Amino acid sequence: MTQDPEMLRQTIISWFAASRKQILTAMAAPLDVATKSNRNDLVTNVDKANQQFLIGKIREAYPEAGIIGEEGHEHDDTDLAGLVFFVDPIDGTMNFVKQQAHFAIMIGVYQDGEPVVGAIMDVMRNEVLSGGPMIPVTHAGQQVKVLPDLPLKDGLLGVNGPMTIKNRLHLGDIALTSSGARMSGSAGMEFIEIALGRQIGYVSYLQPWDVAAGMAITKGLGVVFSREDGAPINLQQPGVVVAATPKAHQTILTMMADGGKEA
Numbered sequence: 001m002t003q004d005p006e007m008l009r010q011t012i013i014s015w016f017a018a019s020r021k022q023i024l025t026a027m028a029a030p031l032d033v034a035t036k037s038n039r040n041d042l043v044t045n046v047d048k049a050n051q052q053f054l055i056g057k058i059r060e061a062y063p064e065a066g067i068i069g070e071e072g073h074e075h076d077d078t079d080l081a082g083l084v085f086f087v088d089p090i091d092g093t094m095n096f097v098k099q100q101a102h103f104a105i106m107i108g109v110y111q112d113g114e115p116v117v118g119a120i121m122d123v124m125r126n127e128v129l130s131g132g133p134m135i136p137v138t139h140a141g142q143q144v145k146v147l148p149d150l151p152l153k154d155g156l157l158g159v160n161g162p163m164t165i166k167n168r169l170h171l172g173d174i175a176l177t178s179s180g181a182r183m184s185g186s187a188g189m190e191f192i193e194i195a196l197g198r199q200i201g202y203v204s205y206l207q208p209w210d211v212a213a214g215m216a217i218t219k220g221l222g223v224v225f226s227r228e229d230g231a232p233i234n235l236q237q238p239g240v241v242v243a244a245t246p247k248a249h250q251t252i253l254t255m256m257a258d259g260g261k262e263a
């Protein structure tokens with residue numbers, strides 16, 4: 001089944017608009033917050049409700065599609081054959097709970113493992129970044145340009161907090177080599193910063209639904225994606241994601257392999 005990526009983009013944006021209204025309404029009442037794997041791994045009634053809403057919309061419009069979503073596993077489908085929707089109903093749940101801001105809704109759509117379209121909504125700003133290999137990347141309706149290939153030392157780098165603090169994979173040293181490290185608490189917000197040229201990259205440990213939308217959108221802008229050893233991102237497994245301009249990406253991988261030393 002061939003999809004029209006532009007139509008798919010518009011459909012997802014219309015779902016996001018409806019999600020946003022429901023999220024803002026739900027935020028007016030106290031949140032029901034629960035922990036998952038540890039005390040910092042939260043889920044709220046809003047994450048669950050928005051995932052159910054988006055799954056319902058996908059099932060209605062694309063009954064054949066597979067769905068890989070973060071919350072609730074009744075419809076999970078880990079086979080990447082055909083059309084697959086990666087859904088993160090609230091990305092940055094900790095921010096959502098603690099800040100009521102700096103969180104996103106994300107959907108990445110892939111056909112037989114190849115990107116078709118990605119969409120990330122900054123809910124509180126009411127702005128959507130979207131695009132894909134066959135359609136232009138837009139942010140809040142404005143076309144986004146291909147990024148300059150800045151080296152690591154000339155840009156801000158988004159980083160995973162614990163990995164950086166523990167200097168895992170020498171990420172602390174790598175962060176020090178950049179113009180400055182940023183930790184936003186939302187992978188979606190990091191990809192928006194990269195697409196708009198405000199950061200040269202992002203390094204974190206991510207689940208498939210954390211990276212699918214951002215990768216579909218920003219590869220065409222010149223962002224290179226890989227695991228820490230240079231292997232391609234496998235959307236069936238979690239793992240380290242190094243996403244950056246080609247020059248910065250090369251330096252990051254070299255520093256990870258060479259004990260934190262710049263080549």
Ligand code: IPD
Nearest residue numbers: 090091092093094185186187205
């Ligand atoms: C999290 C955020 C965070 C990243 C975590 C993710 P969630 O997503 O994207 O920035 O560091 O690894 O799990 O759980 O809030 O959707």
Ligand code: CA
Nearest residue numbers: 041042070093
């Ligand atoms: Ca989560």
Ligand code: CA
Nearest residue numbers: 088091092210
């Ligand atoms: Ca997430």
Ligand code: CA
Nearest residue numbers: 070088090091
């Ligand atoms: Ca989430």
